Amino acid sequence: MQPAQETLTWEESGNLFAYPVLVGTDARLSVLPLCKPFDRVVCLGDSTVLRLHFGSLPWLETIPTLELPPGEGSKSWQHLEATVDFLASTGCSRRSLLVTLGGGVVSDLGGLAASLFKRGMGVAHVPTTLLAQVDASIGGKTAINLAAGKNLVGTFHAPQFVLIDPIFLTTLPRTEWQAGLGEVVKTALLARRPIWQALQEQAPSLCQPGQQPSSAWNELIRACVQTKAQWVESDPTEQGSRKALNLGHTFAHAIEHAAGYGAIPHGIAVAMGLVLAFEASRRLGLLEQFELESSLQATLQALGLPLRWRDWQTDPGSRLEVAQLQAGLLHDKKGAAFEPRFVLPLALGQVRWDVKIPEDLLHELWTTFLSERKAETDR
Numbered sequence: 229m230q231p232a233q234e235t236l237t238w239e240e241s242g243n244l245f246a247y248p249v250l251v252g253t254d255a256r257l258s259v260l261p262l263c264k265p266f267d268r269v270v271c272l273g274d275s276t277v278l279r280l281h282f283g284s285l286p287w288l289e290t291i292p293t294l295e296l297p298p299g300e301g302s303k304s305w306q307h308l309e310a311t312v313d314f315l316a317s318t319g320c321s322r323r324s325l326l327v328t329l330g331g332g333v334v335s336d337l338g339g340l341a342a343s344l345f346k347r348g349m350g351v352a353h354v355p356t357t358l359l360a361q362v363d364a365s366i367g368g369k370t371a372i373n374l375a376a377g378k379n380l381v382g383t384f385h386a387p388q389f390v391l392i393d394p395i396f397l398t399t400l401p402r403t404e405w406q407a408g409l410g411e412v413v414k415t416a417l418l419a420r421r422p423i424w425q426a427l428q429e430q431a432p433s434l435c436q437p438g439q440q441p442s443s444a445w446n447e448l449i450r451a452c453v454q455t456k457a458q459w460v461e462s463d464p465t466e467q468g469s470r471k472a473l474n475l476g477h478t479f480a481h482a483i484e485h486a487a488g489y490g491a492i493p494h495g496i497a498v499a500m501g502l503v504l505a506f507e508a509s510r511r512l513g514l515l516e517q518f519e520l521e522s523s524l525q526a527t528l529q530a531l532g533l534p535l536r537w538r539d540w541q542t543d544p545g546s547r548l549e550v551a552q553l554q555a556g557l558l559h560d561k562k563g564a565a566f567e568p569r570f571v572l573p574l575a576l577g578q579v580r581w582d583v584k585i586p587e588d589l590l591h592e593l594w595t596t597f598l599s600e601r602k603a604e605t606d607r
């Protein structure tokens with residue numbers, strides 16, 4: 229028997245956030261005007277971003293800044309303690325503001341520190357990776373990692389504002405760019421048709437790290453932010469509909485776990501997870517728009533994203549086994565105890581969550597995922 233399942237379409241998912249999210253050229257310069265209501269402003273910055281972009285962020289010279297080493301390792305108790313100590317030593321109160329400058333690591337850690345300090349002070353995000361701009365900076369989830377797993381300690385703490393400036397993307401390494409694109413594709417699938425169409429049309433010209441993003445690209449980021457905001461607003465603490473944002477993620481987390489954390493960027497695993505979710509949905513008779521599966525595959529290919537394991541990892545020495553991927557599924561914290569649940573697509577902007585996939589079908593999906601044969605792009 230299938231468990232109780234719910235569906236929600238984009239149109240039904242409610243209003244936008246109460247806080248401002250500015251997207252566009254020079255958005256980064258709005259920090260000081262927006263900081264006026266706060267009694268003190270401090271910054272937590274990724275050290276790589278500080279090095280690359282200090283010159284274009286004049287407000288940095290006026291506020292105390294704590295540098296954070298780059299990488300996932302900074303989402304730790306040690307750096308949480310250092311950040312909270314920094315808030316105390318700079319005299320922050322509950323009416324102060326912590327501005328995070330960097331990718332999802334900095335916004336997750338800074339958001340958590342701000343939510344804990346004096347039982348909650350303000351946080352604002354200036355996201356500098358594509359992934360953080362379309363995903364991590366929006367929605368108020370915060371976290372650090374434990375040895376037992378990713379994001380196991382966290383809170384919900386909505387930011388006061390988010391400033392999304394494309395200038396940061398010009399220095400983004402190619403892999404980080406691709407990882408962000410994986411989440412862009414996921415978000416566009418949860419959105420209305422014009423956004424998905426715009427992504428398909430622009431895909432060939434979007435994968436250009438190092439270049440100033442076009443205004444069309446700004447529009448796409450804005451649309452992704454809006455889409456995420458609407459799904460979050462419908463269910464801020466993820467009791468139901470917000471789970472839609474985990475489309476492709478149960479599979480992706482299993483792939484990341486099986487490959488060893490850090491071996492594959494999260495957003496790239498998400499791209500492969502989306503392909504698996506569509507295949508699962510079709511095989512279970514849930515997918516209503518068959519053509520969406522082939523247009524997903526074509527879009528991922530146009531963006532230079534992998535569909536299957538062999539598209540990403542060509543080294544025969546790094547083979548994965550189905551058993552490793554199955555074991556990886558049991559480590560996804562979003563599943564009920566030892567029973568993974570999946571978000572599966574029905575149509576554009578429409579998904580079903582909390583779906584169980586029979587063991588034998590999962591086995592077949594993983595076998596296809598690991599196979600050497602070319603993905604079928606046309607059905």
Ligand SMILES: NC(=O)c1ccc[n+]([C@@H]2O[C@H](COP(=O)([O-])OP(=O)(O)OC[C@H]3O[C@@H](n4cnc5c(N)ncnc54)[C@H](O)[C@@H]3O)[C@@H](O)[C@H]2O)c1
Binds near residue numbers: 280333370379
């Ligand atoms: N809270 C949420 O809702 C949410 C959603 C998605 C992901 N996340 C979290 O976000 C994290 C991943 O975020 P991420 O992909 O931004 O990773 P990240 O913050 O580790 O940044 C990736 C790398 O890019 C570098 N970098 C950042 N901006 C740069 C720039 N403009 N130019 C050059 N280099 C730059 C960083 O130094 C780092 O080495 C994960 O920990 C994930 O759990 C949170």
Ligand SMILES: [Zn+2]
Binds near residue numbers: 411477494498
């Ligand atoms: Zn993700």
